[in-house]
Amino acid sequence: MDFPKLLTDVPKKVENKDLDNILAYTVRQEVINLAGGLPDPSVFPHEQLRDIAERVLKENFDKALQYSPATGVPEFKKEIVSYLSRGLGITGITEDQILVSSGSQEALFALAMTTVSPGDYVFTENPTYYVAVSVFRAFDSVLSGAPIVKGQLNVDLLEGKVKETPPERRKLVYVMPNAQNPTGASMSEETKKHLLEVAERYDLTIVEDDPYSLINYEGKTPRPLKAMDKENRVIYMSTMSKVLAPGLRLGWMVADPYLVKAVTNVKQVIDLNTNTLSQYVAAYALKSRVIENNLENVRRVYTSKRNAMVDELSEVFKDKVEFVKPESGMFVFALFKGVNTRTALEKAIANSVLYLPGDSLYVSDPQYNSARLNFTYPSEDKIREGVRRLKKTFY
Amino acid sequence: MDFPKLLTDVPKKVENKDLDNILAYTVRQEVINLAGGLPDPSVFPHEQLRDIAERVLKENFDKALQYSPATGVPEFKKEIVSYLSRGLGITGITEDQILVSSGSQEALFALAMTTVSPGDYVFTENPTYYVAVSVFRAFDSVLSGAPIVKGQLNVDLLEGKVKETPPERRKLVYVMPNAQNPTGASMSEETKKHLLEVAERYDLTIVEDDPYSLINYEGKTPRPLKAMDKENRVIYMSTMSKVLAPGLRLGWMVADPYLVKAVTNVKQVIDLNTNTLSQYVAAYALKSRVIENNLENVRRVYTSKRNAMVDELSEVFKDKVEFVKPESGMFVFALFKGVNTRTALEKAIANSVLYLPGDSLYVSDPQYNSARLNFTYPSEDKIREGVRRLKKTFY
Structure with a gap:
């Protein structure tokens, strides 16, 4: 062969x-x-997860072991809404703005497949998360990066890069405002505001990849861009991988319902639905505050x-x-x-x-x-x- | 926006x-x-799965809750090899021929993304599994179907369709030889042999989607095409969804190691790895013969x-x-x-x-x-x- x-x-x-x-x-x-x-x-928290897994498989085995909706298990989505609000100040989210995925990686992949045509521009921090780069490259996007200088994204340089590109080719701005991978840098409130202003000026859609903001070491949780976003301009992604356990393979995307529906169409042909058992385990863990x-x-x-x-x-x-x-x-x-x-x-x-x-x-x-x-x-x-x-x- | x-x-x-x-x-x-x-x-088997989940999270919590290799958890792959051999007569498979996926759906998606360029032909049974159709359409393949007549794929008509297409455009033959979705038809041994002959004649790669062969009602388990395949011409896909539980969201692909490596590259950017906890649960279930x-x-x-x-x-x-x-x-x-x-x-x-x-x-x-x-x-x-x-x- x-x-x-x-x-x-x-x-x-x-x-x-x-x-x-x-x-x-x-x-x-x-x-x-x-x-x-x-x-x-x-x-x-493996002992708590053991108790939870036992309870899930006793109380909800018929649903937890079954196929589940492509957008996510309703009980889990409800808990995500509450978790984002109480832990990160992301309020006013409704369940139809959430798509549950197999790690936030899958949401990013499905979003890229939904939005990026060959030759479209994706603006990033430079350096940036290498698996995100692979995703955008898979769909033949052009990557244009602005440097992080002394821990802050140079938004003016990013704006310059945006200006250089044809408006119809500007697709996404991919950033990790908190604990950027790889630099470990976190945007100041000022940088975040500046970035949102530029996004507004050029009508850009921002992807905020935020696995780490609750894993912080100086006594305060930074505010996600999404908490400052009044126009649904920010597509927010996060995960259970760092705050609970990567083996549950759970992430999610928060976006306008129109986008959630489009990305769900794509997610559905990738894997029908995200692991149901894990979603129930995570829902119970969120509800009983195991993570916090x-x-x-x-x-x-x-x-x-x-x-x-x-x-x-x-x-x-x-x-x-x-x-x-x-x-x-x-x-x-x-x-x-x-x-x-x-x-x-x-x-x-x-x-x-x-x-x-x-x-x-x-x-x-x-x-x-x-x-x-x-x-x-x-x-x-x-x-x-x-x-x-x-x-x-x-x- | x-x-x-x-x-x-x-x-x-x-x-x-x-x-x-x-x-x-x-x-x-x-x-x-x-x-x-x-x-x-x-x-x-929810009680057995409850016991198993408890054991996994006691004995292997550090590995079961962690990220895992993109091709799959070694313990699970080992059990799949044994399961395919003892239950379905698919022998001689090595672990490097296996890619674990989020349901066999994800393996099919990743395989299509790995192999299908716009305009490539995929030959199918007609009618066929509609989510597979969506996957192939996502990558702009041309679908060419041969009818199932009185429960048997008309292989001669399939051959005719193949002949009509330029050789470099013939990409995959997608079939469900056992309990075809939707028709419920199963190929006779004769039809299977005929299909393999045609595949050999035109150097075609067959995708065998086989979720159901162990879920049979007449006292005998049909032989998969893969068990008759001497050249690694058949890419075999199956799942835990029908024999154990769909909520575990586990499937796999069996193929030549070269193809497994290529599809793994793609699978890795989709979701890094398949749910680790589920893989351990399924490995324990296979090992203790819960499924059989x-x-x-x-x-x-x-x-x-x-x-x-x-x-x-x-x-x-x-x-x-x-x-x-x-x-x-x-x-x-x-x-x-x-x-x-x-x-x-x-x-x-x-x-x-x-x-x-x-x-x-x-x-x-x-x-x-x-x-x-x-x-x-x-x-x-x-x-x-x-x-x-x-x-x-x-x-």
Whole structure:
């Protein structure tokens, strides 16, 4: 069989060699993995989830084990509405504005397929979340990125990029205002307002990807763009993956009902509906405040790990490293003076430490001295040892 | 906001008004729904699944609640290999030939995105599974169908259709050899061999969608095409939805490792990975033979329901109805003499009975007197009453 002749160019367009590498080396016990993006399983509220799973399968087994509506289980959508309102100040949302998805990744994919034609522009932060880039590339969009300077998106440069493009080609602005992946940067209120103004001026639709805003380390939860959005201009995406558990594979999109209906048509042909059992488990968890009650613990564990990483980076690398100390999220994005992190990767692997080279996270003008470092999964000892192995690798 | 201007033509291409209708009327208690395709929740082994969920979240919570490999949880893939071998005679499969997906629907979607370029031909049975049609249409393939005559695909006509198309445009042959949706027909061994011969002659790749072969009612499990495939020419898809529970949202694809890798690239940008918790639950269920031990019960309940439907149809409609008595699966596909099931739908709804009009299940030459009738979800009383309401509607 001549399998290559069967393929379109899509698998190549979306292929991610770094991701494959990460997975391949993750299984090697001696390797300290700072490249991934996994939560620490010790913070999963597994006993509560066990109780909940038992209750769901006793009280609601007929519905929880069945197919469910493509837009999501009504009980779960109702709880999402309440959760967004009480935790994040996103109010006035109705259930017909919500689409439940298999992680927010699937909502992003379905939204891109619903909106992006080849040659359409998607404006992003630069660098940005690499799997989002793959999604937009899968639909042949042109990516145009504006830099994050000292932790703030340069909105003026973004506006400049927008101006340069034909109005009918301006499709989406994809941003992570809180704990941006990879930079860990969070937009100030001023930056958020500026971005909304520009979006209004050019009639742009913003996609706000917000997995992390409740996972914060300085005692305050930042306000999502969506909470400041008066025109349904912001399509908001979030997930249970960081606040509860990624294994439940649940995310959602909040948007105008017209868009929700269109994206649901597409989501339906992708997988009919999102995992029903998980949706019931998450609905029960939200209703009984398992997530909110667990957040303090998550923040405590991750604050300590973040501190271990930034302290060790500063101590070991001194003035050879540059980064924004993340106020939330899971990553430190570091620039190492005079280092090419792409070419150094092989040596790092020989030294049993893995990071995500930053160059492939840029949509243009890659910084070859950058690396994304995860601090949530490894233990504090491993974080410190991992940073020392980076030193040995780079200098 | 001008939301319509944001959209591509994809949501329209994949829209399914019948599906929307079914969902809308399903919530009306008085309506007898013969249109859907739901299993009977009374056959879900919910107590065993409760025990298993508890064990998974005790013994493996750290892995079951975490992200997992895009191709699937290794423990689950291992169990699938064994299950295919002992239950269906599909032997010699290795784990790198398996991609786990969110229902087999997602595998089909990702495969189509991986292989189908606009203008490529996909050959199908006519009528065929309507959500598969939507998937292929989403990627602008040309659908070419060969009829099922007296329960057997007319392979000669399929060959004729293949011959008419440019070789480089022949992409996939999509079939359901066992309990075809919607017709309920199952291919004889002879038809299967003939189809494989034609595929070999024209170097075609076959997609075998096989959700039902273990849900059979005549005491024997049919042999999948895949069990007769010596060249990895058959891409096999199946699911936990009918043998265990759809709410777990699990399916898989079996194919050559080269194809699995390409489709995995695409699956990864759709949703990163399939629900981890469900995969562990299903792995435990397979390992402890929960599915095999439950099959007898499923078959008993559905055989009785099928008999109720075919008996009532024959009794009520006499020579005005034509159908193949399904040996497995969930549907009877009936042709009603002189009736237009599309225009009669409104009256049926007024009579509180719902069916799926058959015309939209054809890729060409629709039969307007056809309807797909589900017998697994409604009770036997409702099945009989539903058939009587159809009589009142049609004649």
